[in-house]
Amino acid sequence: MNLTDRVAIVTGSGRGIGKAIALKLAEAGASVVVNDIDKMAEEVAREIRAMGKQSQSVMADVSSAPDVASLVETATTNYGRIDILVNNAGINRDQLLVRMSDEEWDKVINIDLKSVFLCTRAVLRPMIKQRWGRIISISSVVGLIGNAGQANYAAAKAGIIGFTRSVAREVASRGVTANAIAPGFIDTEMTQKLPESQRQELISRIPSGRLGSPEDVASAVCFLASEEAGYITGQVLTVDGGMT
Numbered sequence: 522m523n524l525t526d527r528v529a530i531v532t533g534s535g536r537g538i539g540k541a542i543a544l545k546l547a548e549a550g551a552s553v554v555v556n557d558i559d560k561m562a563e564e565v566a567r568e569i570r571a572m573g574k575q576s577q578s579v580m581a582d583v584s585s586a587p588d589v590a591s592l593v594e595t596a597t598t599n600y601g602r603i604d605i606l607v608n609n610a611g612i613n614r615d616q617l618l619v620r621m622s623d624e625e626w627d628k629v630i631n632i633d634l635k636s637v638f639l640c641t642r643a644v645l646r647p648m649i650k651q652r653w654g655r656i657i658s659i660s661s662v663v664g665l666i667g668n669a670g671q672a673n674y675a676a677a678k679a680g681i682i683g684f685t686r687s688v689a690r691e692v693a694s695r696g697v698t699a700n701a702i703a704p705g706f707i708d709t710e711m712t713q714k715l716p717e718s719q720r721q722e723l724i725s726r727i728p729s730g731r732l733g734s735p736e737d738v739a740s741a742v743c744f745l746a747s748e749e750a751g752y753i754t755g756q757v758l759t760v761d762g763g764m765t
């Protein structure tokens with residue numbers, strides 16, 4: 522995939538899947554704005570600059586509208602345009618529903634779903650104007666099939682799918698596509714928190730016989746961000762080793 526001259530924002534890209542996406546987009550030639558809520562984003566931006574590509578880090582909480590406005594403004598001021606938005610930032614606060622607090626519900630909905638609305642709304646006008654754009658949001662297989670203990674997370678991730686399909690219909694005629702990726706179990710800090718017995722049980726349910734890597738997800742993002750994927754919109758691409 523050739524993304525030369527494209528400008529991308531990747532939310533939550535200081536580590537994990539987001540970091541792999543930022544590096545893969547840069548490898549393909551894009552200038553990348555790396556976002557996080559702590560200072561890890563700057564390390565990733567430095568790594569990209571060391572590859573000879575342009576990158577800048579922006580600390581911002583993507584569930585906050587003023588933070589999102591400054592994230593998008595920094596990208597536009599520095600690079601003059603935004604071509605690719607990857608809505609990747611996400612958290613989980615797992616709890617059985619009978620014990621789930623309002624705070625656990627609100628936090629996951631705000632960071633995993635409201636952020637997708639805020640970031641997409643903020644980039645859509647300039648993308649429509651330039652008649653080219655790629656919105657790629659990281660959902661989850663949990664948003665498709667549900668998971669005990671993750672009602673908040675599953676609701677947010679299923680919400681991303683409905684949101685994506687609606688935005689796709691709104692802007693398809695303007696050269697802007699909106700797609701979601703539904704990863705299965707990917708080897709990051711999010712899944713490394715699981716007890717080893719639970720990890721082994723998960724692996725036994727994956728036909729490919731292994732957890733996915735952040736790069737497996739990044740490759741799918743890179744494809745959906747490319748020129749070649751211009752006729753694909755409103756889709757959910759599952760990257761789960763055949764699990765679902």
Ligand code: NAP
Nearest residue numbers: 533535537538559582583609610611661704706707709711
């Ligand atoms: P991760 O390792 O926990 O990384 C999440 C990233 O998001 C971190 O860089 C984190 O920043 C950032 N972030 C959290 N809250 C944020 C906020 N309010 N504003 C900006 N950035 C924020 O997670 P991951 O496993 O790479 O997951 C990435 C995405 O894939 C998430 O949306 C997740 O739901 C989804 N996903 C993951 C899996 C999996 O198996 N790992 C499966 C399906 C879907 P800090 O470093 O500051 O915390």
